[in-house]
Amino acid sequence: MTSQHDGQPGGEEQRALTVLPPRLSMPRMATPKQTVTFLMGPDDFEEFVKEWVPTQGAKYDLVERQGGAGDHGIDVAGFLTQAKLEGEWHNYQCKQYKRDLTWTTAAQEMRKMFVAAAAGHFTVPSRYVFVALTFAASLKRILSKPSECRTKFLEELSTTRDKLVTKLDDDERRKVKELAEGTDFGMFSCIDLDQVIEEHMTTPHWLARFPHVPLANGPSKLTPPERPRHDEARYVQRLVDVYRERYPDKINTLEQVEDVTEAKGHLLRQRVAFFAAESVRVFARDSTTPGYFDQVKEDIYTIVVEESERSHPNGWERHAAVAICAGTVEVTETILKPYVGPEVRKGVCHHLANDNRLIWCREGEQ
Template sequence: MQFPYMPSPKKIVFGYDPDEFEEFVKEWVPALEQGYERVERQGGTGDHGIDVAAYRSTQGLEGPWDNFQCKRYKSALNWSTAASEIRKMFAGVVLGHFTRPIQYVFVAPAFARPLRDALAKPEQTRVKFLAELASTGDEVITRLTTDQRQKVTELAEQTDFSMFSPVDMDQMLEQHKSTPYWVMRFSDDERERPAIMTPPDEHDAEEARYVQQLVEVYAERWKSEANTLQLIAQHPTAGKHLRRQREAFYSAESLRRFARDAYPEGHFNAVMDDVCTIAVEVCDKRFELGWDRLQGVLEAAGGAALTQTVLTRFVRPLDRIGVCHHLANDDRVTWCEEGGAA
């Protein structure tokens, strides 16, 4: 059996045009976990040498910030192009367009060896840059006034060139996996769901409502033998049943958190909505006890058809039961009719 060829993520990125490459970088930057206030794409005419800006404060370009300079060329990024961008950055600072960034990161699919060597030797590179600056014919410098050119030189002399660095594409892709955008761009076959959460011994406040609904179910069926959590824990059937339902609730909760961290918003809610569609129809049927209604919904949830999304393949039978309790937690379903519990 033959399968269609699937290019690697790296090959896909290498095929991006400049605009799409900048969008990819904008998605990746938050994965650096620097606590940025905002990440903004500014590439285009009049960008003053900023492609993707990551702000470390609410002051934006007037406060501390990092610049991610995106260079998507057919050939590897070389020193000549990088030096031109650095000159543009210094000129932008002198002209008051922004403060000097804390970090200036060159982002490119490939770097020429001389550029990598230069960025690895910041002091030597500053000397080289200043020598070239004195004789450059770059319009971004030549159109400045004499005073402004002097200020550019002074700023470069005062700058620690270790602020300039390249980023490795393999590292970028690995970090991009932690963003919700990964699945929208690349094959997701290698993603694994984390281990299922274990219910804490003490009931959490966030599970109060569905547990309350279960207490009502037990009280309705077993009366005073199981109408409090303490009595339920001692009851031969209700106690074991409650433990299983809590395990299911936390299984679904672990799925919810996995979906929140790994995928765009809405995937877990799609599972909730699919199960709810079936659950409310079953709930509307006539049942003698809330216990019977609960069992009917849990059974129906096990066979509910789920909308096919990237999350569907991770949904387990225990999650479906847990989703029912998430619905009960939100009062989207109710097990006992009003006044049914003793």
């Protein structure tokens, strides 16, 4: 008899090899810096800078792009008055070069601005910011010493071969020179991409630009004031109706809720939940897109309305059933989802009550 182990070293059975398929790896999403550097075109970069400009602390009357042919060196302008280019304004010069921005390029843009201002196209801006991916260290040093920067600029102005200057007649060149001599070169500065990205993150535009990147900060916690605010009136009244129904001999008004321990604790929990949802609403309004909170409300309403429409012994039971149901809702995948926990979902029910879309007490149920 021949053994199944015959012919194998040591008489041991050889195990079959399992060949695994190659592992698939998902491509990494580009970081914001990579997106701006490699995927944005010049126009989109200017729009990106325009979105960021309001973070700079100035109270601009208007921020607008002016880049293009004949822009006289203005890419993004921040106007501090309604006089716009005839009043005080700031210029943001956008340079999306893959290499360091140097003095040679910066000086050319300065000349363009002074030539246009001397010709009466606009007043000299009170602030002129170069926005670029990176800057040469030598340019940063020059701009950090305004008086030396002006001296260097004027020396080069007299010898430059820049056609913007060489085509001017003597009177026009004199006006440009005098304008530069009377300008405080402290108005020139540079801001690199790292700073722009960090500050752009605080704008409502961040999410649209980089939906896959988490925000640095979530909603700020809001707590209910001692007395309900005017925007709580409807949902609080809906709850008072519940307490009136449950404690007919003890509660008829909001003030009487304080005298019933169970009702008092219940109301406080609902108000805490309302403000938890309110914090997400405010966060969506200020840092993302208001429509995302509206989507959360719709997601929750679509499910809980079915529970609300069912027969319940009373408003207390209906509210409890709806609140439990809200905690099971799978909300749409948006930047808000990580912040929509059980308490926020319960609070959204009271936002829906405020919108008159959920009612707890119905006639004839008790």
